[in-house]
Amino acid sequence: MTPRRTVVRHAPGKLFVAGEYAVVDPGNPAILVAVDRxxxxxxxxxxPGAGAGSGGPAVLISTDLGARSVPWRWHDGRLVGCGADDDGHTRAGLAHVVSAIETVGRLLTERQLSIPTLGVSVSSRLHDGGRKYGLGSSGAVTVASVDAVASYCGLELSADERYRLAMLATARIDPKASGGDLAASTWGGWIAYQAPDRSFVLDLARRVGVDRTIGAPWPGHEVRRLPAPDGLALQVGWTGEPVSTAALVSDLHKKTWRGTASHHRFVETTGGFVRAAASALESGDGQGLLVQIRAAKRELARLDDEVGLGIFTPKLTRLCDAAEAVGGAAKPSGAGGGDCGIALLDAEAAHDISHVRQRWATAGVLPLPIRPALEGIEE
Incomplete structure (x- = not known):
């Protein structure tokens, strides 16, 4: 058999600009930006022979975050670890890669195409010494795995098909995940995003299959590109305190706050300033955008006060204070509780930008040399 070509895909990470937590519910808008990590x-x-099992074509997965390659075999359309020393930690660490491969495998099967033996290698610039920056590594690895495996198997996907397969793969692991990171990794740049109804999508895939599901209407879902902010520079600070977004969102779902008047107010208010922020981006109104980012910060603070999630840590509060002191706007990015904060500052005010970054460093916040990634997944 002639060896297949090697396929390489690079998927960017993301930062939430506005709309966190509300975006988890279908149809609620958020703004994200892809980043050049x-x-x-x-x-x-x-x-030859690596990870080969008797249950069908083998898959061998390796990652620079793990110490060894992990062999898998197919069983009833799912991947099962081959190694006798396979454990739950190893499986959990590869869950998004495995789910991506399984989802593409199901599509191939539905189209009556064979699934070849696969060697899948993952490397990340979204981590530091094994610690994540909070830049959407799970979403990026899912999108990159879907596209690389599909291409290797002879399927060329549109951007929409790539996102939808990645969303199916992600929802199987965490039905509460909004998929905003998947959209940012897929399309790149600045985007307005609304999550689909994941329960509907998963049920549809169970009933009619993956192929028909990725071509069907998805209630609530919408994504569109936005222009970059006019006259403003995006600055990113890392607190050095990794946090699980899934855990914080899960904690919020457990609170009796959901369904209350306060919850409805949060969703309505968040939707209002996200739409206003998108309009400001589209009209080139930099000052108007700053107003909406400040509103987003206040609404997250109100949520934090009422529900007690710990969104604002001391470091994130200092990050915001430093940016606001020079007339900028800043807020936690994503679930908060650690990870990254963002600031939008006057792009022409080099002294102010330098001053903010110095204050961050003094507060124990690492300024990251990150820029928006204008394109999504690339070869």
Whole structure:
């Protein structure tokens, strides 16, 4: 058999600009920006005999975040670890890659195409010494894995198909995940995003299959590109305190706050300033955008006060204070509780930007050399 070509895909990470927490519910808007830190997934034929099992074509997964390659075999359309020393920690660490491969595998099966033996290698610039920055590594690795595996198997996907397969793969692991990170990794740049009804999508896939599901209407879902902010520079600070977005969102779902008048107010208010922020971006109104980002910060603070999630840590509060002191706007990005905060500052005020970054460093916040990624997934 002629060896297949090697396929490489680079998917950018993301930052939430506005709309966190509300975006989890279908149809609620958020704004995200892709960033120039990437996950790289390489798919090729594994070494002969590596990870081969009796249950069908083998998959061998390796990552620079793990110490060894992990062999898998197919069983009833799912991947099962081959190694005798396979454990739950290993499986959990590869869950998004495995789910991406399984989802593409199901599509291939539905189209009566064979699934070749796969060697899948993952490397990340969204981590530091094994610690995540909070830049959407799970979403980026899912999108990159979907596209690299599909291409290796002879499927060329549109951007929409790539996102939808990644959303199916993600929802199987965490039905509460909004998928905003998947959209940012897929389309790149600044985007307005609304999540689909994941329960509907998963149920549809169970009933009619993956192929028909990715071509069907998805209630609540919408994504569109936005222009970059006019006259403003995006600055990113990392608190050095990794946090699980899934855990914080899960904690919020457990609160009796959901369904209350306060919850409805949060969703309505958040939707209002996200739409206003998108309009400001589209009209080139930089000052108007700053107003809406400040509103987003206040609404997150109100949520934090009422529900007690710990969104604002001391470091994130200092990050915001430093930016606001020079006339900028800043807020936690994503679930908060650690990870990154963002600031939008006057792009022409180099002294102010330098001053803010110095104050961040003094407060224990690491200024990251990050820029928006204008494109999504790339070869």
């Amino acid at each position: 990437h996950i790289t997934v390489t798919v090729s034929a594994p070494e």
